[in-house]
Amino acid sequence: QKEVEQNSGPLSVPEGAIASLNCTYSDRGSQSFFWYRQYSGKSPELIMFIYSNGDKEDGRFTAQLNKASQYVSLLIRDSQPSDSATYLCAVKGNSNYQLIWGAGTKLIIKP
Amino acid sequence: GAGVSQSPSNKVTEKGKDVELRCDPISGHTALYWYRQSLGQGLEFLIYFQGNSAPDKSGLPSDRFSAERTGGSVSTLTIQRTQQEDSAVYLCASRFGPSTDTQYFGPGTRLTVL
Numbered sequence: 001q002k003e004v005e006q007n008s009g010p011l012s013v014p015e016g017a018i019a020s021l022n023c024t025y026s027d028r029g030s031q032s033f034f035w036y037r038q039y040s041g042k043s044p045e046l047i048m049f050i051y052s053n054g055d056k057e058d059g060r061f062t063a064q065l066n067k068a069s070q071y072v073s074l075l076i077r078d079s080q081p082s083d084s085a086t087y088l089c090a091v092k093g094n095s096n097y098q099l100i101w102g103a104g105t106k107l108i109i110k111p
Numbered sequence: 112g113a114g115v116s117q118s119p120s121n122k123v124t125e126k127g128k129d130v131e132l133r134c135d136p137i138s139g140h141t142a143l144y145w146y147r148q149s150l151g152q153g154l155e156f157l158i159y160f161q162g163n164s165a166p167d168k169s170g171l172p173s174d175r176f177s178a179e180r181t182g183g184s185v186s187t188l189t190i191q192r193t194q195q196e197d198s199a200v201y202l203c204a205s206r207f208g209p210s211t212d213t214q215y216f217g218p219g220t221r222l223t224v225l
Contacts, residue, residue, distance in 0.1 A: 032212045043202055043216040044154070088154070092212050097142060097161065099214060103153035 002027045004091050006102035015111050019076040023089030023102055026070070032092040033065055033072045034099065039085045047074070047087075079109045113137075115217035117203050123223045124193055132188040132220045134203030142206040143186050144214060145178060149199045157201075160186060193224045 003026045013019040021035075032051050036044035050056045050063040050072065064073040072091075076083055089102040116135045124130050136143050145157040156170040160180045171177070175193075180186040190197055200221050204214040 034213070043219050045216070046213055049213060096209055097159055097206075098156070098167070099212070101154045101156075 002091075002093055002100050004089055004100045004102040006087075006089050006105045008103060009106040010108050011105055012108045012110055013079050015079060015081060015109055017079055019079045019083065019107055019109070021074040021076075021087050021089075021105050021107065022071060023073070023091075024071045025089075025091045025100070027091070027093045027100070028067075028070060029094050030067075030070075030091045031094075033063070034090040034092075035061075035063060035072075035074045036088040036090060037085045038088060038104065044088055076107075081109045081111055083107060084109045115203055115205050115215055117201075117217040117220050119220060120218060121221045121223075123225065125225050126195060127192055129189065129191045130193055130222065132190075132201050132222070134186045134188070134205075134217060136184065136186070136203070136205030137207075137215055138184075139207065140205035140215075141183065141208045143180060144204040144206070145186070145188050146202040146204065147172075147199045148202060148219075154202070157188070190222075193222075195224050198222055198224045 005024045034049045035047045038044045048063045050065045056063045060077045062075040086104040086106045088104045090099040118133045143160040147155045158178050159167040162183045163180050175191045178188045200219045202219045203217045206214050
């Protein structure tokens with residue numbers, strides 16, 4: 001059974017600090033990795049995707065991928081209260097269509 | 112279209128009734144997915160369409176659930192003889208095609224079975 005694991009949280013971070021969200025996956029053949037944000041009562045929206053080992057930066061967000069250790073992280077710099085949401089990690093394995101979803105980490109940014 | 116649309120946004124029904132949920136994907140997107148999300152839970156995959164075909168129906172919970180897609184566009188998820196455990200948010204997502212992986216979600220339909 002291919003799995004994607006996330007700490008359910010909640011993860012509480014003070015405003016202005018760095019929030020670090022982690023995700024591990026079981027399928028070593030996984031190729032593509034996604035972070036989605038889901039506000040309460042809303043649908044998931046894509047934040048970033050990453051395919052290659054290393055870091056990928058987009059504004060305040062940085063995705064980090066380590067295929068050898070089978071984890072992917074999302075860093076949010078200068079956290080804002082508006083970043084409070086559930087963050088979903090999704091991983092594409094060998095299939096050409098299926099994403100395997102983590103259960104999400106609830107992030108709370110405290111003013 | 113500008114994004115994935117779903118209707119209705121909310122549906123309240125009585126146990127035992129049938130319901131139809133509609134998804135209109137982004138124009139040109141060939142792949143379409145249905146997911147279910149119960150309160151406070153993760154995404155549960157239901158079914159995947161490529162064009163009008165459904166090569167993966169493995170997530171449909173029971174034979175009360177069915178889905179179709181016509182014209183490579185609009186999809187309908189039908190739940191027959193609804194049960195209280197069917198209450199959830201039903202999310203539709205679309206993807207451009209085989210060369211891309213990103214799924215774009217609609218706003219969802221919140222189904223409540225009384």
